[in-house]
Amino acid sequence: MLRNDDDNLELTRRDAMKAGGAAAVALGLGGTASHLTSLGEAQSTSLEYEEVPTACWIGKMDCSATAKKVGNRVVKYEGNPEDPRTEGSLCPKGQAQIEQVYNPYRVKAPLKRTNEKGQHGEWQEISWDQAMDEIGEDLKEKLQDDPRRVVFQVGRKKSPQWQEDAWVTGTSNKYGSMEKYGHGAACSDSGYRGQELIFATHGVSETDFENCEFFIGWGHNMTQGGGAHLCQITWPKQIADARDDQGMETVAIDPQRRNSGPYTDQWLPIEPGTDMAFWLAFNSVLVREGYIDEEYLTTATNAPCLVATEGDEDGHILRTDDAQDPGEEYTWADGELVWDEDAGEAVAHEEASSPENVALEGTYEVDGVEARPAFDLYLDQISQYDPEWAAEITGIDADTIDELAMKWGEKAKIGATVEVDGIEIPYRPVGMHGYHVAQQEMGVSTTIAHYHAAMLVGAVDVVGSTRVRKAKYDGPKDYREPFRDQAFHPEKITKEPDGPSLGGSMFHPIDSTAFSQSHVSQTNPDKYNLPYEPEEMAWIVQMANPVTSAPGVETVIESMSRVDTTIVCDPWMSETADVAADYVLPAATADKLQGPTGGWDGYADIEHIRFPSMDPLWDTKPDAEIYIQLAKAVDAYEEYVADINDELGLDGTDYAYAGADETPDDPSEFLRDGLDRWAQTKGKSLEWFREGNVITNEWDVGGGNRYAYTWGMDNGYGEFNPYDAKHEFYSETLFRLGERVDELMADSKFDDPVSEFPYLQDYNAYPTWREPTMYDSPDEYDLTLFSWHQIEHKQTRTANNKLLNEIAPKSAFRLNPEDADRIGVEDGDEVVLETHDAQNDETYQVEGVVMIQDGVKPGTVGVPHHHGSWKDPESEALDEGPSINRAIPSGPGYLGLDNGQAFQVRAKVEPKGGDSE
Numbered sequence: 001m002l003r004n005d006d007d008n009l010e011l012t013r014r015d016a017m018k019a020g021g022a023a024a025v026a027l028g029l030g031g032t033a034s035h036l037t038s039l040g041e042a043q044s045t046s047l048e049y050e051e052v053p054t055a056c057w058i059g060k061m062d063c064s065a066t067a068k069k070v071g072n073r074v075v076k077y078e079g080n081p082e083d084p085r086t087e088g089s090l091c092p093k094g095q096a097q098i099e100q101v102y103n104p105y106r107v108k109a110p111l112k113r114t115n116e117k118g119q120h121g122e123w124q125e126i127s128w129d130q131a132m133d134e135i136g137e138d139l140k141e142k143l144q145d146d147p148r149r150v151v152f153q154v155g156r157k158k159s160p161q162w163q164e165d166a167w168v169t170g171t172s173n174k175y176g177s178m179e180k181y182g183h184g185a186a187c188s189d190s191g192y193r194g195q196e197l198i199f200a201t202h203g204v205s206e207t208d209f210e211n212c213e214f215f216i217g218w219g220h221n222m223t224q225g226g227g228a229h230l231c232q233i234t235w236p237k238q239i240a241d242a243r244d245d246q247g248m249e250t251v252a253i254d255p256q257r258r259n260s261g262p263y264t265d266q267w268l269p270i271e272p273g274t275d276m277a278f279w280l281a282f283n284s285v286l287v288r289e290g291y292i293d294e295e296y297l298t299t300a301t302n303a304p305c306l307v308a309t310e311g312d313e314d315g316h317i318l319r320t321d322d323a324q325d326p327g328e329e330y331t332w333a334d335g336e337l338v339w340d341e342d343a344g345e346a347v348a349h350e351e352a353s354s355p356e357n358v359a360l361e362g363t364y365e366v367d368g369v370e371a372r373p374a375f376d377l378y379l380d381q382i383s384q385y386d387p388e389w390a391a392e393i394t395g396i397d398a399d400t401i402d403e404l405a406m407k408w409g410e411k412a413k414i415g416a417t418v419e420v421d422g423i424e425i426p427y428r429p430v431g432m433h434g435y436h437v438a439q440q441e442m443g444v445s446t447t448i449a450h451y452h453a454a455m456l457v458g459a460v461d462v463v464g465s466t467r468v469r470k471a472k473y474d475g476p477k478d479y480r481e482p483f484r485d486q487a488f489h490p491e492k493i494t495k496e497p498d499g500p501s502l503g504g505s506m507f508h509p510i511d512s513t514a515f516s517q518s519h520v521s522q523t524n525p526d527k528y529n530l531p532y533e534p535e536e537m538a539w540i541v542q543m544a545n546p547v548t549s550a551p552g553v554e555t556v557i558e559s560m561s562r563v564d565t566t567i568v569c570d571p572w573m574s575e576t577a578d579v580a581a582d583y584v585l586p587a588a589t590a591d592k593l594q595g596p597t598g599g600w601d602g603y604a605d606i607e608h609i610r611f612p613s614m615d616p617l618w619d620t621k622p623d624a625e626i627y628i629q630l631a632k633a634v635d636a637y638e639e640y641v642a643d644i645n646d647e648l649g650l651d652g653t654d655y656a657y658a659g660a661d662e663t664p665d666d667p668s669e670f671l672r673d674g675l676d677r678w679a680q681t682k683g684k685s686l687e688w689f690r691e692g693n694v695i696t697n698e699w700d701v702g703g704g705n706r707y708a709y710t711w712g713m714d715n716g717y718g719e720f721n722p723y724d725a726k727h728e729f730y731s732e733t734l735f736r737l738g739e740r741v742d743e744l745m746a747d748s749k750f751d752d753p754v755s756e757f758p759y760l761q762d763y764n765a766y767p768t769w770r771e772p773t774m775y776d777s778p779d780e781y782d783l784t785l786f787s788w789h790q791i792e793h794k795q796t797r798t799a800n801n802k803l804l805n806e807i808a809p810k811s812a813f814r815l816n817p818e819d820a821d822r823i824g825v826e827d828g829d830e831v832v833l834e835t836h837d838a839q840n841d842e843t844y845q846v847e848g849v850v851m852i853q854d855g856v857k858p859g860t861v862g863v864p865h866h867h868g869s870w871k872d873p874e875s876e877a878l879d880e881g882p883s884i885n886r887a888i889p890s891g892p893g894y895l896g897l898d899n900g901q902a903f904q905v906r907a908k909v910e911p912k913g914g915d916s917e
């Protein structure tokens with residue numbers, strides 16, 4: 001069945017302009033006239049030169065920047081040398097934001113839809129007052145009835161305090177919890193879930209580049225990306241410095257070579273979606289060769305804890321009778337038994353006579369039950385996965401995997417220590433990083449497998465190693481707690497989800513908030529036991545464009561079209577706004593006050609504010625002001641203000657708002673006043689930041705900073721656990737969640753739950769390989785498709801940036817010369833790319849042009865993300881690239897146990913006009 005050739009919704013941009021173009025100029029959309037008028041007025045009054053401190057608005061690390069102005073016109077954005085992460089650079093995107101700020105096709109005033117959803121919008125311009133009144137009435141009615149009827153969908157966000165944080169929290173405090181979803185299920189949340197499960201910390205692997213000597217970039221955009229917290233400039237610079245300063249070697253595991261070329265000593269072209277097999281084999285070599293840091297494993301992890309291998313507790317860690325409730329204690333659960341070789345008996349982990357006496361291997365009997373240290377079970381598990389086995393699956397030959405793992409083991413220098421600022425800390429100069437690559441069908445377990453490679457050699461949060469936390473926290477956060485709580489109180493998991501993300505229910509007890517899956521569920525409310533049909537729901541879409549940025553585009557469109565009321569807050573008529581919004585609220589871009597913002601580079605963090613390059617253009621508003629008004633519109637202003645105290649860190653200081661009465665009436669005054677109060681809690685003022693200053697906090701070693709090993713020393717388990725949380729090498733949490741999910745699914749309407757939801761197979765205490773669902777596609781789909789981010793673009797929010805489209809137009813389909821030859825196509829040829837959903841047998845087609853590259857693994861086709869979103873006619877002429885998310889399926893089979901989206905699918909490419917048409 002073909003889905004994209006339906007004539008109902010083949011959304012080409014030309015259609016869009018045909019449908020809405022004429023009306024658009026007159027309304028709040030498109031056209032240049034009003035813009036030029038306002039500019040002319042400004043210029044005639046003043047041509048003075050001025051500099052305004054601001055922050056890059058496109059990227060994710062908000063690089064501190066300066067807007068250089070002549071008259072009221074910004075002529076250039078430049079980096080701020082005060083920002084330690086950039087030392088004054090801005091990347092091409094940061095510089096090119098000037099084009100988007102002045103883009104005459106911005107949405108200029110609030111818009112209300114006048115036609116049916118599911119097609120290009122027709123709009124009526126309305127006042128902010130009317131928009132707020134109507135939206136407020138609609139939301140209030142639903143919230144009063146049941147707050148679960150309202151979904152707040154946020155995308156790759158910025159300064160969340162005023163909108164997704166205070167508005168959602170404040171409104172939920174008044175009416176009860178609404179559904180709040182992020183974009184992470186399409187970004188990297190499967191990696192976060194893996195890290196939270198093991199380490200209880202938040203993020204995905206990072207590296208102490210200042211001291212690392214050997215780095216594995218696992219599907220990491222080494223020269224163009226920035227991992228969990230950074231955007232682009234900082235890590236590539238740190239990697240280049242590490243190569244110069246300490247000769248750091250680097251390896252890239254990636255189906256394409258990209259331009260990591262000069263920064264990569266070794267490229268391992270891997271078959272997309274098979275990374276778990278690679279890491280399992282890698283770890284089997286570490287075990288085979290004895291590259292094991294026993295001290296780390298016995299003191300900081302549950303590897304020595306005794307797991308019952310028979311009876312009722314089979315698969316569970318055994319505990320002392322008086323052990324605390326493990327669901328309550330997510331950091332270090334007291335009372336988990338280990339075998340004390342000196343005492344010759346099982347004792348609580350923290351009571352063992354000394355770490356050296358804690359057994360990692362053997363079979364023991366505890367109260368008549370056979371039990372083995374978790375690590376002993378690991379030895380059995382991992383020995384099945386040798387490099388020969390993985391070579392077949394990954395396309396990387398066995399010797400290469402073998403040698404790489406041996407090198408990692410050797411270079412980890414197990415046992416070495418180094419003194420930093422007078423403190424002796426283990427020295428393990430091997431690091432790794434993976435981020436968006438975690439979005440694979442078995443992404444959570446794959447992330448865990450990659451962490452095992454660091455854990456086996458003890459290279460976790462010590463000098464030179466992989467880092468698993470922000471490295472400035474003074475203690476662990478509660479990121480594992482919700483999962484432990486469910487695992488040990490299984491009755492909390494039910495068959496009935498609260499909303500389309502299915503979070504907390506038997507479908508996905510662990511939840512990445514389902515960017516794409518929400519729409520699969522929402523279009524099948526009965527199947528997924530949803531409390532409401534989409535026709536009863538409201539969605540607020542803040543700074544997200546799920547129609548283009550989430551796979552399963554047609555499903556998202558169908559789902560969003562059925563929603564009763566959708567409010568999209570966006571500077572542009574995004575695809576999501578175009579087909580699904582009832583109201584579009586025009587956010588300002590770099591022409592707005594926004595903050596506080598900041599970020600860190602692993603060694604220091606900065607705090608600053610985005611001052612508006614100019615007053616908001618047209619009738620647009622800063623996001624914060626929109627949500628201040630929206631809080632009033634839903635009668636939750638009191639609660640909003642209470643939460644603003646919390647979000648801005650004003651609580652408990654002299655600067656906290658005593659109540660809503662104390663806030664200025666005018667939202668823009670409130671925003672200024674709030675930011676000034678925030679600044680005052682830092683001993684500064686808004687004016688101080690307005691002078692171009694930023695706050696920089698260096699992270700020290702010791703005293704609660706930088707290396708976990710130093711801050712955990714006095715955690716009460718000092719000798720036993722240098723970290724504050726016991727690392728779950730053996731994921732008892734996942735195992736127990738699986739038991740509950742199996743129980744509920746067995747008693748459900750699904751006759752064969754595993755075939756319906758393949759990810760149910762993945763609730764294992766140790767990562768366990770199975771073939772990804774995509775391999776069930778017929779053989780004619782002989783390529784594996786993968787996608788990625790380009791240096792010149794940022795998600796879909798730059799799709800209409802003319803400067804960036806000049807340098808990176810189109811999403812050409814990258815093929816290896818071998819495949820191009822076989823298919824019979826040449827560089828620049830027009831082709832049809834067809835993918836197949838092995839779960840439901842649907843196919844999807846997109847058209848594009850071929851780009852032939854040696855640096856693409858044979859048997860794969862690579863297509864960059866970013867393109868295919870809303871464009872005005874000018875950017876349309878520069879960029880006709882499709883959105884590859886039209887060809888990536890969503891839903892089971894392409895989805896992890898955490899409802900995280902996979903970005904790999906089997907595909908074929910044929911010349912346009914060929915047989916497949």
Ligand SMILES: Nc1nc2c(c(=O)[nH]1)N[C@H]1C(S)=C(S)[C@@H](COP(=O)(O)OP(=O)(O)OC[C@H]3O[C@@H](n4cnc5c(=O)[nH]c(N)nc54)[C@H](O)[C@@H]3O)O[C@H]1N2
Binds near residue numbers: 544571572788
């Ligand atoms: N095939 C494929 N798909 C992918 C990816 C991939 O690699 N391949 N990457 C994924 C990743 S990592 C992520 S993070 C997601 C991102 O997905 P999203 O979070 O949806 O990000 P964008 O696609 O940039 O959409 C953001 C929207 O916010 C609007 N916007 C920009 N600035 C502002 C502002 O200041 N205020 C408001 N209110 N709106 C603003 C933009 O115009 C745009 O419409 O995409 C994912 N999608």
Ligand SMILES: Nc1nc2c(c(=O)[nH]1)N[C@H]1C(S)=C(S)[C@@H](COP(=O)(O)OP(=O)(O)OC[C@H]3O[C@@H](n4cnc5c(=O)[nH]c(N)nc54)[C@H](O)[C@@H]3O)O[C@H]1N2
Binds near residue numbers: 060156
């Ligand atoms: N310039 C720029 N920088 C960005 C962004 C941007 O849009 N533009 N987005 C920011 C955001 S939101 C994020 S999430 C990060 C993402 O940063 P990264 O996690 O580094 O993600 P990508 O840039 O998509 O690079 C992913 C790499 O994985 C490879 N890959 C794809 N599939 C597989 C697979 O199955 N296995 C393996 N081993 N590799 C695979 C791709 O070829 C690509 O080279 O970047 C941030 N930085």
Ligand code: SF4
Binds near residue numbers: 091
């Ligand atoms: S690195 Fe990111 S935040 Fe910094 S200038 Fe570039 S796009 Fe903007």
Ligand SMILES: [Mo]
Binds near residue numbers: 186
């Ligand atoms: Mo992302």
